[in-house]
Amino acid sequence: MLSGGAKLRRVMFFLAAVTTSLLLAACASPGPDEHDAGGAAEDHGRGTAVLGLTADLDALNPYLSVRASTRDVAYNIYASLMEEQADFQDGPPSFNPDLAQSWEQSKDNLAITFHLRPEAVWSDGTPITAEDVRFTQEAAVHPDVAWLAADVKKEITHVEVLDSHTVRFTFSRPYPYQLMDANDGVILPSHVWSRIPFSRWRSDGPRVPDVVSGPFRMRRWTAGQSIELEANPRYYDPRRPGLGHVAFRILPDAVSGFEQFLAGHLDFWDRVDPRQMDRVLQTTGVALRRYPDRYYGFIGWNCRRRPFTDPRVRRALTLAMDRERIVRDIFRGVARVASGPVPPVFGTRLSGRPPLPHDPPQAMALLDAAGWPAGGANGLRHAGERTLSFELQVNADAPWRRDMALMIQEDLRRIGVEVTIVSLERGTYGASHRTGEFDAYIGGWRLPTKIDLATTFSTRAVEDGVNFGGYSNPALDELLARIAGAPDFTSSLPALEHALDILQEDRPYTFLYWQDRLVGVSTRIKGAQPNAQSALFRLADWSLTGGEAAP
Amino acid sequence: MGGYIVRRLLAGIPLLWLVWTLVFVVGHLVPGRSEDLYASPQISRQDQERLNQVYGLDRPLIIQYTRQLFATLRGDLPLSTSRGRPVGEIIAPAVGPTLLLAGAALLLQFTLGILLGALAALHRGRVLDHAISSLALALYSIPVFWLGILMVLLFSLRLAWLPPSHFSSLSTPTAGLLGHLYDVGRHMVLPVATLTLAGLAVVIRHARSSLLEVLAHENLQAARARGLPEWRLLFRHGLRQAILPLITLLGLALPALLSGALLVEVVFSWPGLGQTTYQAILARDYPVVQAATLLTASMVVLGNLAADMAISLADPRTRPRRTAS
Numbered sequence: 001m002l003s004g005g006a007k008l009r010r011v012m013f014f015l016a017a018v019t020t021s022l023l024l025a026a027c028a029s030p031g032p033d034e035h036d037a038g039g040a041a042e043d044h045g046r047g048t049a050v051l052g053l054t055a056d057l058d059a060l061n062p063y064l065s066v067r068a069s070t071r072d073v074a075y076n077i078y079a080s081l082m083e084e085q086a087d088f089q090d091g092p093p094s095f096n097p098d099l100a101q102s103w104e105q106s107k108d109n110l111a112i113t114f115h116l117r118p119e120a121v122w123s124d125g126t127p128i129t130a131e132d133v134r135f136t137q138e139a140a141v142h143p144d145v146a147w148l149a150a151d152v153k154k155e156i157t158h159v160e161v162l163d164s165h166t167v168r169f170t171f172s173r174p175y176p177y178q179l180m181d182a183n184d185g186v187i188l189p190s191h192v193w194s195r196i197p198f199s200r201w202r203s204d205g206p207r208v209p210d211v212v213s214g215p216f217r218m219r220r221w222t223a224g225q226s227i228e229l230e231a232n233p234r235y236y237d238p239r240r241p242g243l244g245h246v247a248f249r250i251l252p253d254a255v256s257g258f259e260q261f262l263a264g265h266l267d268f269w270d271r272v273d274p275r276q277m278d279r280v281l282q283t284t285g286v287a288l289r290r291y292p293d294r295y296y297g298f299i300g301w302n303c304r305r306r307p308f309t310d311p312r313v314r315r316a317l318t319l320a321m322d323r324e325r326i327v328r329d330i331f332r333g334v335a336r337v338a339s340g341p342v343p344p345v346f347g348t349r350l351s352g353r354p355p356l357p358h359d360p361p362q363a364m365a366l367l368d369a370a371g372w373p374a375g376g377a378n379g380l381r382h383a384g385e386r387t388l389s390f391e392l393q394v395n396a397d398a399p400w401r402r403d404m405a406l407m408i409q410e411d412l413r414r415i416g417v418e419v420t421i422v423s424l425e426r427g428t429y430g431a432s433h434r435t436g437e438f439d440a441y442i443g444g445w446r447l448p449t450k451i452d453l454a455t456t457f458s459t460r461a462v463e464d465g466v467n468f469g470g471y472s473n474p475a476l477d478e479l480l481a482r483i484a485g486a487p488d489f490t491s492s493l494p495a496l497e498h499a500l501d502i503l504q505e506d507r508p509y510t511f512l513y514w515q516d517r518l519v520g521v522s523t524r525i526k527g528a529q530p531n532a533q534s535a536l537f538r539l540a541d542w543s544l545t546g547g548e549a550a551p
Numbered sequence: 552m553g554g555y556i557v558r559r560l561l562a563g564i565p566l567l568w569l570v571w572t573l574v575f576v577v578g579h580l581v582p583g584r585s586e587d588l589y590a591s592p593q594i595s596r597q598d599q600e601r602l603n604q605v606y607g608l609d610r611p612l613i614i615q616y617t618r619q620l621f622a623t624l625r626g627d628l629p630l631s632t633s634r635g636r637p638v639g640e641i642i643a644p645a646v647g648p649t650l651l652l653a654g655a656a657l658l659l660q661f662t663l664g665i666l667l668g669a670l671a672a673l674h675r676g677r678v679l680d681h682a683i684s685s686l687a688l689a690l691y692s693i694p695v696f697w698l699g700i701l702m703v704l705l706f707s708l709r710l711a712w713l714p715p716s717h718f719s720s721l722s723t724p725t726a727g728l729l730g731h732l733y734d735v736g737r738h739m740v741l742p743v744a745t746l747t748l749a750g751l752a753v754v755i756r757h758a759r760s761s762l763l764e765v766l767a768h769e770n771l772q773a774a775r776a777r778g779l780p781e782w783r784l785l786f787r788h789g790l791r792q793a794i795l796p797l798i799t800l801l802g803l804a805l806p807a808l809l810s811g812a813l814l815v816e817v818v819f820s821w822p823g824l825g826q827t828t829y830q831a832i833l834a835r836d837y838p839v840v841q842a843a844t845l846l847t848a849s850m851v852v853l854g855n856l857a858a859d860m861a862i863s864l865a866d867p868r869t870r871p872r873r874t875a876s
Contacts, residue, residue: 048721050721056830058633058634058635058636059634059635059636064635065635066585066589066602066633066635067589143601143604144605146598146601146602146604146605147598148589148594148598148599148602149593149594149598150598150601151593151594151595151597151598152593202605202630202635202636202637203630203636203637207636207640222718222719222822223641223644223822224820224822224826224827224830225717225718225719225820225822226717226721228721247721249717249721250820251716251820252716252817252818252819252820256703256715256716256820259703259708259715260708260715260716263707263708263711263715265715425583426583426587426588426833427581427582427583427584427587427588427833427835428581428582428583429583429587430583430587430588430590431582431583431584431587432582433587433590434584434586434587434590445591445592446591447592447593448592448593452592455592455593455595456592463596464595464596464597465592465595465596466590466591466592
């Protein structure tokens with residue numbers, strides 16, 4: 001029989017042994033869920049830049065991804081046919097050569113032929129060929145791959161390999177965005193991915209791409225921690241990239257990311273809140289960049305529910321809101337009052353309509369005319385027994401929307417309308433829109449670089465798009481069909497302008513603001529040109545002025 | 552003893568099944584599906600539905616439940632709906648960091664907690680006792696995530712002594728294993744300290760009350776009468792007798808520690824099970840939530856078993872006996 005002291009020692013030894021083994025086991029591994037592409041880190045003497053991300057990637061094959069953050073990384077390790085430019089004001093963007101050194105459109109505008117660079121090779125030395133392009137297009141629309149943006153390829157009927165470096169895309173009809181749709185998505189190495197059936201891409205595909213074509217190749221991806229890229233020595237342009245090593249640090253939230261940027265742990269942070277502007281300006285070694293975004297904020301009305309079935313009510317509520325105050329107090333002037341769903345970054349012709357003014361007397365007159373006179377219970381407007389009141393939903397993870405809702409609540413109370421603010425968790429908030437279980441919600445859309453009103457406002461979009469409020473106007477549907485069928489952008493403009501007039505009249509949304517984006521950049525970084533196309537626009541052309549990497 | 556362990560492990564199976572089922576049911580009662588999180592004018596409903604088909608989310612719930620249950624039993628875990636990869640590949644790497652964090656915090660919590668509890672017991676009713684009790688109460692009152700944020704603000708952003716987040720620094724190929732261990736150690740300090748401090752009060756209070764009870768016992772009165780110094784009495788005799796309730800507390804502390812680790816991992820970007828579960832909940836990724844919960848529940852079952860074994864090592868009277876037939 002053991003003595004008391006021996007028993008105690010035995011227990012303590014047992015606990016210490018278990019804990020120490022756990023500590024060593026966890027510590028000795030190089031890192032959690034770490035995928036190493038192998039080889040020593042090469043920075044080619046060009047330095048390391050550390051950029052912040054608030055969400056980890058889900059996949060490095062962009063066709064399997066549902067997260068926007070993947071795009072920032074994947075588009076720098078895989079090249080596309082062309083490099084989309086940020087000049088999409090007043091029409092589709094232009095393109096610079098990338099893997100395709102040239103292209104031409106057929107006389108009937110139903111086909112585009114791309115000529116690939118003969119010198120372009122994958123990072124394993126295999127030439128990049130037309131078959132890679134054809135295979136990628138096949139994957140992009142395959143149901144087993146289930147790419148979330150497959151819809152952009154729906155007008156492409158055929159992709160044909162003409163020779164090893166020439167490939168032709170055939171379209172069902174001519175339209176303004178053919179080049180853009182052909183180019184959307186990156187080109188994948190067919191000699192890697194064709195070995196795996198499409199249905200097994202998610203379970204058996206390579207986790208970290210070791211065969212890439214972009215200016216960078218993957219160095220390491222540590223889930224939830226960081227993604228590290230290094231210069232791809234086999235990239236077709238030996239002058240690029242300017243950075244030897246790029247590390248994306250994944251941060252728990254925007255506040256933490258901002259603080260780490262100010263503390264010098266990050267060189268680039270693209271989520272600076274307008275309320276944080278002054279702190280960036282007061283900090284040495286960092287600069288603030290501002291650019292107009294492709295984003296607009298709005299209140300979506302449920303047009304199936306009374307009183308929002310009546311466009312006069314929707315217009316009256318818009319007139320009663322002091323949107324200038326929202327822009328001034330919440331966005332500190334880093335936004336402007338919106339007059340429609342096309343932000344100014346798409347050109348003044350489509351965004352130049354003056355917004356409805358803040359005019360409470362006119363709002364009250366409109367509500368009177370719509371059958372909602374003042375004088376009901378608690379000073380509210382009413383129609384018979386029913387008072388004019390509704391629930392305004394906001395998502396709880398966007399505190400600025402809650403602030404906005406409070407301002408709107410105050411404005412509408414002044415004209416006798418009661419607003420109850422309902423703050424919902426993100427998934428619940430999204431579900432209530434999909435199922436139509438809402439009166440009104442504050443939301444926002446970031447648009448692609450093409451103007452497409454149909455996915456948001458057409459009657460078809462009630463079933464197939466994001467027309468959650470059930471808005472329907474046959475005249476608008478007809479115009480949208482005409483826009484979709486226009487062979488070029490210029491010929492679609494009159495219908496587009498008319499459609500915007502209808503939306504301004506009908507107000508299925510109250511367009512609240514067009515927001516500019518603020519980006520913090522370390523002064524070490526040269527060549528950063530964040531813009532509405534991408535905050536990381538032409539990352540391959542960035543370089544460092546010198547100094548140590550952020551820790 | 553072997554039979555006892557097997558029986559205990561078998562008894563844990565229905566519990567784990569219940570937990571797994573509960574998470575499935577509750578998960579599907581919550582409004583919202585994964586596609587509600589990425590709705591956009593750029594994504595058509597048709598493309599969303601194709602993705603749902605790939606993950607089997609278009610099937611009736613009972614079919615989804617049955618398929619997932621049998622797949623889990625076969626060890627063939629389903630695909631994560633937010634990351635498009637097999638669940639096992641997402642969960643497995645998160646286990647080590649959580650064990651590291653929780654293990655270190657557990658060790659520190661009990662070492663410091665017992666020491667401070669002993670000091671408080673030795674100085675019962677005096678300034679030190681009150682100071683320790685007040686400290687314990689203060690720590691107990693601060694929410695763990697808030698404590699974490701304060702730590703980051705003070706030690707990382709203000710004083711720049713320690714890294715504010717993550718498991719390790721960006722790759723340092725020349726650092727070697729020792730350099731890596733040092734680097735991980737530096738990154739561990741704040742999350743481990745946060746988790747330790749958050750649970751310290753309970754251990755201090757338990758240790759203090761257990762020791763006071765033991766110190767008042769007759770046989771220790773006799774030792775005291777023989778002139779044995781109070782500290783020696785405490786550490787040679789008192790602690791030994793007070794250890795049993797503390798080991799019981801160790802078993803009970805594990806679930807609290809793992810749930811505390813969830814918040815700490817989120818605040819510090821610590822890539823463990825808590826962070827993985829949190830992200831999966833936000834993304835409505837039920838396969839990952841179920842697998843992570845199952846694993847956490849298994850850890851709790853095993854932790855309790857380990858605590859029971861430790862008790863039986865310390866006190867043979869508590870060992871399971873064979874009953875005569």
